[in-house]
Amino acid sequence: MLKIYHSKQSRSTRVVWLCEEIGVPYTLETLSMFTPEMKTPDYLAIHPLGKVPAIDDGGFVLWETGAIFSYLVARYTDGALIPPHDTHTGARAAQWIGYGENPLTIIMGEVAAHGGPIPDDMKIPALVDRGRAIAPALVGVVERALGDQPFILGDAFSAADIMLVFGLNIARHLRFVNDATPRVQDYCDRLMARPAYQRAAAV
Numbered sequence: 001m002l003k004i005y006h007s008k009q010s011r012s013t014r015v016v017w018l019c020e021e022i023g024v025p026y027t028l029e030t031l032s033m034f035t036p037e038m039k040t041p042d043y044l045a046i047h048p049l050g051k052v053p054a055i056d057d058g059g060f061v062l063w064e065t066g067a068i069f070s071y072l073v074a075r076y077t078d079g080a081l082i083p084p085h086d087t088h089t090g091a092r093a094a095q096w097i098g099y100g101e102n103p104l105t106i107i108m109g110e111v112a113a114h115g116g117p118i119p120d121d122m123k124i125p126a127l128v129d130r131g132r133a134i135a136p137a138l139v140g141v142v143e144r145a146l147g148d149q150p151f152i153l154g155d156a157f158s159a160a161d162i163m164l165v166f167g168l169n170i171a172r173h174l175r176f177v178n179d180a181t182p183r184v185q186d187y188c189d190r191l192m193a194r195p196a197y198q199r200a201a202a203v
């Protein structure tokens with residue numbers, strides 16, 4: 001069975017959410033964030049930087065969320081959650097899947113972690129200042145792109161929504177999603193109400 005290396009409330013929640021959406025059974029190997037547990041030789045043999053997510057699918061190990069998404073959708077579904085890359089919709093999906101990680105989650109994650117739970121000796125205050133300066137523009141891009149459509153690609157839910165909503169939810173906790181970004185607020189509410197998200201957020 002597919003194994004997901006996971007930490008609660010971390011990027012690996014996106015992989016759990018995707019598996020819940022597509023109905024792929026999985027087991028979790030849960031690691032504690034910012035502890036030596038993630039940097040043991042055994043885990044560094046799975047993920048060379050000792051990060052999550054990573055997956056082990058019958059001995060095939062893969063890391064980086066975007067790559068994991070491409071693999072799981074291609075291998076276990078009809079592909080609809082990531083349309084073919086040679087179509088405009090598929091190319092747009094790749095754009096938003098990329099944007100959902102870098103810059104969105106990278107910058108929001110830095111502000112959240114370096115302004116909060118990271119151990120003091122690892123904190124870089126300049127990352128918080130830089131992130132706070134960029135954050136409104138990063139959320140604004142999604143606010144404008146959503147327009148009146150329910151999902152980032154239009155009428156259909158996709159893997160790009162999962163990638164975006166994770167970073168946007170961090171932005172919401174940091175109050176960069178607010179009354180000035182009503183579409184993103186509503187988008188987060190609707191997507192996070194999905195039963196698959198609720199199940200992923202609970203583990």
Ligand SMILES: N[C@@H](CCC(=O)N[C@@H](CS)C(=O)NCC(=O)O)C(=O)O
Binds near residue numbers: 011034051052065066
């Ligand atoms: N671009 C990578 C980022 C992975 C990443 O930074 N994961 C964080 C969790 S949110 C982590 O494991 N941090 C622990 C650490 O860096 O020691 C991906 O999306 O898979």
